Amino acid sequence: MREEEFRFKTTVRVRYADTDAQGHVYFANYLVYFDIGTTDYMKAIGYSYEKLLEEGYDFFTVEALCRYRGEAFFDDELQVGARISKIGNTSFTFSLGLFRNDVLIADGHIVNVMIDRSSKKPARVPEGFRKAVEEFEQNK
Amino acid sequence: MREEEFRFKTTVRVRYADTDAQGHVYFANYLVYFDIGTTDYMKAIGYSYEKLLEEGYDFFTVEALCRYRGEAFFDDELQVGARISKIGNTSFTFSLGLFRNDVLIADGHIVNVMIDRSSKKPARVPEGFRKAVEEFEQNK
Amino acid sequence: MREEEFRFKTTVRVRYADTDAQGHVYFANYLVYFDIGTTDYMKAIGYSYEKLLEEGYDFFTVEALCRYRGEAFFDDELQVGARISKIGNTSFTFSLGLFRNDVLIADGHIVNVMIDRSSKKPARVPEGFRKAVEEFEQNK
Amino acid sequence: MREEEFRFKTTVRVRYADTDAQGHVYFANYLVYFDIGTTDYMKAIGYSYEKLLEEGYDFFTVEALCRYRGEAFFDDELQVGARISKIGNTSFTFSLGLFRNDVLIADGHIVNVMIDRSSKKPARVPEGFRKAVEEFEQNK
Numbered sequence: 001m002r003e004e005e006f007r008f009k010t011t012v013r014v015r016y017a018d019t020d021a022q023g024h025v026y027f028a029n030y031l032v033y034f035d036i037g038t039t040d041y042m043k044a045i046g047y048s049y050e051k052l053l054e055e056g057y058d059f060f061t062v063e064a065l066c067r068y069r070g071e072a073f074f075d076d077e078l079q080v081g082a083r084i085s086k087i088g089n090t091s092f093t094f095s096l097g098l099f100r101n102d103v104l105i106a107d108g109h110i111v112n113v114m115i116d117r118s119s120k121k122p123a124r125v126p127e128g129f130r131k132a133v134e135e136f137e138q139n140k
Numbered sequence: 141m142r143e144e145e146f147r148f149k150t151t152v153r154v155r156y157a158d159t160d161a162q163g164h165v166y167f168a169n170y171l172v173y174f175d176i177g178t179t180d181y182m183k184a185i186g187y188s189y190e191k192l193l194e195e196g197y198d199f200f201t202v203e204a205l206c207r208y209r210g211e212a213f214f215d216d217e218l219q220v221g222a223r224i225s226k227i228g229n230t231s232f233t234f235s236l237g238l239f240r241n242d243v244l245i246a247d248g249h250i251v252n253v254m255i256d257r258s259s260k261k262p263a264r265v266p267e268g269f270r271k272a273v274e275e276f277e278q279n280k
Numbered sequence: 281m282r283e284e285e286f287r288f289k290t291t292v293r294v295r296y297a298d299t300d301a302q303g304h305v306y307f308a309n310y311l312v313y314f315d316i317g318t319t320d321y322m323k324a325i326g327y328s329y330e331k332l333l334e335e336g337y338d339f340f341t342v343e344a345l346c347r348y349r350g351e352a353f354f355d356d357e358l359q360v361g362a363r364i365s366k367i368g369n370t371s372f373t374f375s376l377g378l379f380r381n382d383v384l385i386a387d388g389h390i391v392n393v394m395i396d397r398s399s400k401k402p403a404r405v406p407e408g409f410r411k412a413v414e415e416f417e418q419n420k
Numbered sequence: 421m422r423e424e425e426f427r428f429k430t431t432v433r434v435r436y437a438d439t440d441a442q443g444h445v446y447f448a449n450y451l452v453y454f455d456i457g458t459t460d461y462m463k464a465i466g467y468s469y470e471k472l473l474e475e476g477y478d479f480f481t482v483e484a485l486c487r488y489r490g491e492a493f494f495d496d497e498l499q500v501g502a503r504i505s506k507i508g509n510t511s512f513t514f515s516l517g518l519f520r521n522d523v524l525i526a527d528g529h530i531v532n533v534m535i536d537r538s539s540k541k542p543a544r545v546p547e548g549f550r551k552a553v554e555e556f557e558q559n560k
Contacts (some may be wrong), residue, residue: 017168020161031307032435032437035307068341168452168455171447171451202488215330299441
């Protein structure tokens, strides 16, 4: 996986709080970085998490996978590549990559299920969201 | 400060996630341990956070202080001593101590302001809470 | 997946720090709970992380997967079921389950690669570790 | 306290992971933001944490105080003002302020003790560090 596969990238800086006694970033915190990637991606395509909430939706994560390819350290500046690679009826999947100077540190995915914000029940992915993703990725 | 000064103590185990690249517990996480102390104290005196919420209250932290006296490490079993040492009109203060085998690791305090859960405005500390604290501490 | 599939289980209590603005446990923190499961498992089979370090080994996580089946909330007492389900030449895989009152909240796995502590290069899983796992799981 | 009191400021963005079930940033995470302020300050004065380590020093935090003046929320862009306001023989104190659009969210301080990296014993604050701070603050 390479950085250029992602039309969208955002920057994350490693906090001291993110490290562990092995001297590198604690493994669970890669998901925190992926999460930042998904948030910023949604903003970039013009369909932010706030907008989703306002329109009566929210989503729950149903699966998260991370493959660790290298280490990250305190104060590293990392690039998170994010892309919605699949949209189903009620779910959508982010593909994610974490890079330092174009070197892959980790990759993975996060699968979310769209829900109705008040009933908390699964809801169809809103058409506007679907279109925003398609348009953004086609312009790659 | 000594463990026996606290009528109430609860146990916390250090998670690997709590450590940092210096090999010990990251300094901000001592506040997490203090927080567990305050939660468990409220349960112990019969006035849990859940009960407070049900009665229409909540609280915000307005000050937190931690003095670091020693280090804590992965998998340590720590004792958190907690006591409400002061109750004002709308605020109440926890005194806290963190110990490992009776050796002080850290002490400090957390000052909270009681609020009305819906208006989010400061509210008088409910009489029942005040009494629960007094009774608990007097039986020391 | 059911709790009884795991010969080993350990208890984790949800800290307020583990929650997020959706009101439940933040998704990355399930990996923290899984991590506690793996630590306690190693102790239970008589081959703790400390022992591993003393014998000149350490390990890196190469893959982590979590499937979210339900929500967990502040102060929940959760059971983490852990089991080493596969041991290769240099890698070993934990299967994990997270339960509240026997209801599955999440499951997943963590794949680790054994390394030589000083060279940081992959190392054969030590025979003693392999045996400790086999003996523990066979007594199920 | 006002932003302009600080010659040095750095930006922190609130991660979803930083929030709690009250919907705002968890109180202990303000110390994480303060910590970023101290790290970036040291870089700005030309005496980074890495440089300190290379020269055989390290430091431990002995006191941290935070006064909460407002709330911070997911995705907020915050300014952390940092300044070394006091240098003793072996200790140095950071004064810190957290702002959103020039509105004070929190202030506090962090007191550190310089140590010899290998012996872990208190060490005199190195002259170069002292000078770097003085020069930086005098140019205010």
